[in-house]
Amino acid sequence: MKTSVLNFVDCSLPQLDKLFGLRWVRPLPALENWEKRAAPIVLSDYETMTCTHLRNLLDLNAFYWKEQDLSLHFIGPIFSLIHFTEPYRFNLFAQRSIETTLTTVQNTHITLMGKPDEILASGYGEPEIPYFAFNEFKKEIAFKGDAAGQVLSAMLVGQHLNQETKTVYGCYVLGRDWYFMALHHQHYSISRGFDGTTDDIHHIVRWLKALKQIVQEQTPNQQ
Numbered sequence: 001m002k003t004s005v006l007n008f009v010d011c012s013l014p015q016l017d018k019l020f021g022l023r024w025v026r027p028l029p030a031l032e033n034w035e036k037r038a039a040p041i042v043l044s045d046y047e048t049m050t051c052t053h054l055r056n057l058l059d060l061n062a063f064y065w066k067e068q069d070l071s072l073h074f075i076g077p078i079f080s081l082i083h084f085t086e087p088y089r090f091n092l093f094a095q096r097s098i099e100t101t102l103t104t105v106q107n108t109h110i111t112l113m114g115k116p117d118e119i120l121a122s123g124y125g126e127p128e129i130p131y132f133a134f135n136e137f138k139k140e141i142a143f144k145g146d147a148a149g150q151v152l153s154a155m156l157v158g159q160h161l162n163q164e165t166k167t168v169y170g171c172y173v174l175g176r177d178w179y180f181m182a183l184h185h186q187h188y189s190i191s192r193g194f195d196g197t198t199d200d201i202h203h204i205v206r207w208l209k210a211l212k213q214i215v216q217e218q219t220p221n222q223q
Helices: 013-020 029-038 045-061 067-082 147-161 200-218
Strands: 003-007 090-094 098-103 109-114 118-122 130-138 168-174 177-184 187-190
Touching (some): 013 147, 029 177, 029 187, 029 200, 045 200, 067 200, 098 147, 109 147, 118 147, 130 147, 147 168, 147 187, 177 200
Parallel strands (some): 003 109, 130 168
Antiparallel strands (some): 090 118, 098 109, 118 130, 168 177, 177 187
C-alpha cells in the first residue's frame, strides 16, 4: 500500500483529528495531573531572579523579536534553568529529525516527519524515544500556520515510538504566550495561555520542572 508523507509544518488540528480519529477533550486527566504537579513547586531565589530578568526582557521585545531572537534570548534560558540533561537517560535536543508511519482511520499509511524546535527524549548524544515536543519560536504578529497542529503531529510520533503506552507532552509558544499540551491515546488537550511578560513566567517554569519529574519517572536510570 502506498505511503504518503506529511511534514509537521503542514499539519493542523482539524486535519489530524480527521486522519487519526483524535479528539480534543476538556478536561483531560493527563493535562490536569501535569498542572497539579506543577502548582506546589517552589522556585529557588536564583530561579525567581532569572524569571524576573527574562520577563522584563521579553516585555521590551515581544513585538519585535524574530524567531531566533525569541529562542536565544528567552526560550533557551528558560530551558537551561530546568537542566533537562541526565546522561544516558534523557536529554533536550534541538532541530533533530523524527518520523514514523501511522495508519489513518481510512486505513491508509502516512509518514509523519519533521524537526521540532526542541524534543525531550531518551538517549544522550542522539534522541531515541521522544516524551515531549516543543514548537514554535514564532513572532507575536504575522504568524501563519497551526502551531498546535505542528506540535501535536510530533507528539503523535512520540506516542507511536512509545508503543502508545505513555502520555506524550508538548508545548508551543506564540510570541509571549506558552501553551502546554498532553496526548493520551486518541485524546489531547491544551492549557490556557501563560503570558511570559507577567508573573505567569513562574507557572511556565513550574510546568517544565514538573515535566522533568514525570520523565524521570518514565525512564530508567542508566548510570
